[in-house]
Amino acid sequence: MQQPLQVRLIDLTVAFSRALDLVSPAVAAHHVHVGFIAARLAERLGLPDRDRCELLLASLMHDAGAVPLKAALEGLVFEQDMDSHSRAGAVMLGTCPRLAEAARLVRHHHAPWCHGRGEDGVPAIAHLIHLADRLDVQLRRGEDPARQFPRAMERLERGRSILFRPDALDALYDLTADRDFAAGLRAPECHLHTGAGRRLEGEVLDADGVISFSALFSLVIDSRSPFTATHSSGVAETARLLARWAGFDGPQGKALYVAGLLHDIGKLGVPLDILEKPGRLDDLEMARMRRHAEHSMDILASVPGFTQVATWGALHHERMDGSGYPYGLVADDLPLPARIVAVADVFTAIAEDRPYRGGMPPEAARAVLRDQARDNKLDGELVDLLLSRYEEMDDARRQAQERARHEFGLVRAALAHEPDDAACRESAA
Numbered sequence: 477m478q479q480p481l482q483v484r485l486i487d488l489t490v491a492f493s494r495a496l497d498l499v500s501p502a503v504a505a506h507h508v509h510v511g512f513i514a515a516r517l518a519e520r521l522g523l524p525d526r527d528r529c530e531l532l533l534a535s536l537m538h539d540a541g542a543v544p545l546k547a548a549l550e551g552l553v554f555e556q557d558m559d560s561h562s563r564a565g566a567v568m569l570g571t572c573p574r575l576a577e578a579a580r581l582v583r584h585h586h587a588p589w590c591h592g593r594g595e596d597g598v599p600a601i602a603h604l605i606h607l608a609d610r611l612d613v614q615l616r617r618g619e620d621p622a623r624q625f626p627r628a629m630e631r632l633e634r635g636r637s638i639l640f641r642p643d644a645l646d647a648l649y650d651l652t653a654d655r656d657f658a659a660g661l662r663a664p665e666c667h668l669h670t671g672a673g674r675r676l677e678g679e680v681l682d683a684d685g686v687i688s689f690s691a692l693f694s695l696v697i698d699s700r701s702p703f704t705a706t707h708s709s710g711v712a713e714t715a716r717l718l719a720r721w722a723g724f725d726g727p728q729g730k731a732l733y734v735a736g737l738l739h740d741i742g743k744l745g746v747p748l749d750i751l752e753k754p755g756r757l758d759d760l761e762m763a764r765m766r767r768h769a770e771h772s773m774d775i776l777a778s779v780p781g782f783t784q785v786a787t788w789g790a791l792h793h794e795r796m797d798g799s800g801y802p803y804g805l806v807a808d809d810l811p812l813p814a815r816i817v818a819v820a821d822v823f824t825a826i827a828e829d830r831p832y833r834g835g836m837p838p839e840a841a842r843a844v845l846r847d848q849a850r851d852n853k854l855d856g857e858l859v860d861l862l863l864s865r866y867e868e869m870d871d872a873r874r875q876a877q878e879r880a881r882h883e884f885g886l887v888r889a890a891l892a893h894e895p896d897d898a899a900c901r902e903s904a905a
């Protein structure tokens with residue numbers, strides 16, 4: 477039976493937040509922590525429901541714009557590039573209409589309070605993300621947060637009225653005096669479905685809403701490295717077209733498109749030096765690279781309503797003869813949509829331009845696909861279908877990747893901006 481794709485906004489946001497947290501092991505679970513702290517601050521300050529909901533969404537994805545920065549890996553981004561990654565994050569989130577307000581908050585999530593004290597176009601609640609973020613980066617994982625609060629608050633106090641909203645800082649003193657807050661910080665994910673999170677549970681995205689949200693996130697995934705830029709858009713588009721040719725369409729066609737957009741979400745957990753290594757990967761590196769498929773499965777399968785998206789997307793490295801990964805499944809285990817994503821992934825990978833090489837010419841690409849079908853790696857019927865309309869497929873891929881490249885241009889331009897809040901930071905130092 478064909479079920480239309482429907483997912484709760486909060487479930488998707490929390491899953492994407494966990495995916496973002498794969499990038500910076502130096503500050504483990506940072507987005508989930510900041511979401512928890514900001515939500516508690518908003519409650520304490522008695523903010524209206526709408527503000528609390530938008531604040532939670534923005535907090536859970538606030539550093540999306542830092543993913544293209546190499547420094548994100550070491551957590552250095554939290555000390556540098558404050559303005560540029562805020563701009564880039566706003567551009568990314570702004571591509572999804574439902575996240576327009578969250579994008580505005582992300583744009584200003586490091587704005588110092590001394591910038592007009594809330595009267596300069598910076599939304600007053602954006603300052604709560606800043607404060608929550610600055611508390612979280614000081615907390616060492618595995619140690620009791622309550623024992624770390626006094627020293628952390630002492631440092632934050634130095635930024636009162638310059639970096640931080642004074643009433644928010646007062647609210648944070650109240651929170652840090654509360655044992656429940658410290659306990660919540662030990663397992664923040666368990667508390668994301670209370671308060672604003674509970675209110676957001678009522679908001680269900682339809683298939684087009686899920687596509688828009690997933691397209692934004694595919695931009696984040698691909699922005700990690702110029703090596704993979706626009707790859708997900710190419711896979712999604714070619715999978716969609718191949719599915720249509722194979723007679724697989726309707727509501728499930730939309731779920732398949734989402735699977736294409738998100739199939740490599742687990743790559744956010746692969747260290748950049750492996751992702752971009754010019755030579756062959758050694759065994760250990762290869763094992764870490766391959767783990768991205770499991771990460772994709774973990775993240776996607778954690779979203780209620782995403783069973784098909786998870787199965788179809790995360791199995792893209794499985795092969796018909798059982799030689800693929802991560803599970804070594806065989807043809808009988810692989811549903812048609814998963815085979816479609818696998819073909820679309822191989823086709824896009826060989827046909828697309830990469831910074832270190834051009835795309836494979838059509839004749840060579842056709843030969844690779846033919847070989848993979850002959851060796852029972854890829855589904856032979858799907859490969860034949862693709863080969864029978866190769867140029868049409870290649871045009872669709874190119875156009876989709878060009879559209880994504882345009883969006884990357886906007887993200888890169890945002891990252892290139894000079895910081896504009898250096899004066900305030902200096903005055904607080």
Ligand SMILES: [Fe+2]
Pocket residue numbers: 538539554558561585586609
């Ligand atoms: Fe940030």
Ligand SMILES: [Fe+2]
Pocket residue numbers: 506510538539554609
């Ligand atoms: Fe942050």
Ligand SMILES: [Fe+2]
Pocket residue numbers: 739740768792793
């Ligand atoms: Fe992959």
